[in-house]
Structures are given as C-alpha cells and as structure tokens.
Amino acid sequence: ILNVEQSPQSLHVQEGDSTNFTCSFPSSNFYALHWYRWETAKSPEALFVMTLNGDEKKKGRISATLNTKEGYSYLYIKGSQPEDSATYLCAFIRGGADGLTFGKGTHLIIQP
C-alpha cells in the first residue's frame, strides 16, 4: 500500500503572508511527483511535475522542491492572495505504474 501524506490538513494564512506545506511519499522506486491545485467548483489543475532529486520548479508566486532520497516535497506560496485559496494535492507515481496515488490535500484559506 502506498501512502502519500500531506500536512497540514488545513491552513489559514493572512493575505500577503508566505506559506508552505509538505508532501511525503515512499522514497523507494520513485518515478515522479505531481502537484495540483483544486479550487471549489472546478477541476484539479496541474501545477508541477517533478522527477529529479533536487528539482525546483516555479510558476509565478508558487514554487516546489523535491527530495526523492528522503521522500518529501515542499510547496511554497509567496505573498498569498485570496485567489490562492484552494486544496493543494500532491500525487506520487512509482516506477512501473501507470496511475498516480494522491494525498488527501492541504486546504488553504487566504484571509483578506
């Protein structure tokens, strides 16, 4: 059984503050790690696909890092805005598999 753990489960952040949250996954037989943003009443939207240990990806104010040896990834949001409010999902795919295993997500609320 693969476990993808995300923490915290929910997070309230003041507008303008920066924040980060964690995804942990099995470090053996790693293939790729995905991050998605899921806004209410919409479908999940891909943020990053990361495959290499030490990878860092950036999209606007959002960035992510990857440590495959210890099995964790961080997602950072700089200068949070109300439109960043969403559930952030990470998902892991192991070598030889075709489908992603998702975590439960971090529910982020940005307070004006």
Added chain:
Amino acid sequence: ETGVTQTPRHLVMGMTNKKSLKCEQHLGHNAMYWYKQSAKKPLELMFVYNFKEQTENNSVPSRFSPECPNSSHLFLHLHTLQPEDSALYLCASSQTRDSPLHFGNGTRLTVT
C-alpha cells in the same frame, strides 16, 4: 472548458439501476483514467487506459465496468451499486505517464 468533458454532472440512481458515466477528451492524449473522490478520502485511482488498453485495475468491484472504445472516449458502466459508492467520479487524461493529468469536472453520483 477544460478539454475533458464529463456527463452527466449529477446522477441519482437506485441500487438496482444501470447507468453509465461518459468522458470525452479533446486533447489528443493517449491515456485516460477514472478516479473516485469520497468524502474525507484522497482521490482513489480506479482504472487506467493507455492507447485504449486497460493497464491498471485498482481492485475495483465488478459492479464498476470501464469501457474505452477509442483514445478520446471513456465510459464507466454502473450496475447494482451500493450507497457507499456515492462519490464524485473524476475522469482525467494525459499525453504520457510523465505528463500532468487534465481532469474533467466530475460526475457527482448519489446511490439511494
């Protein structure tokens, strides 16, 4: 418009009914997926199709029967479901297993 279209958006069915969920992708992708989202659980992978061939069945009960007639269309046939099968069913597609998933808006299924 996400490029992945699911119908219907909402479905209420009795335990003795037979119904089908439909997914269509307009992105030219080669892989299609069914995921299930139950309350307080992570997205659970159900089925994966690559080039119309089923490559993963994640121990899904036989009352769920997938069909992939071509790379653009994916169905989930439902029969004799249980109330605990009530959930959001999401379809997704990707170009390859390295690529991010593109999700539809989902079908909210209620089994009475």
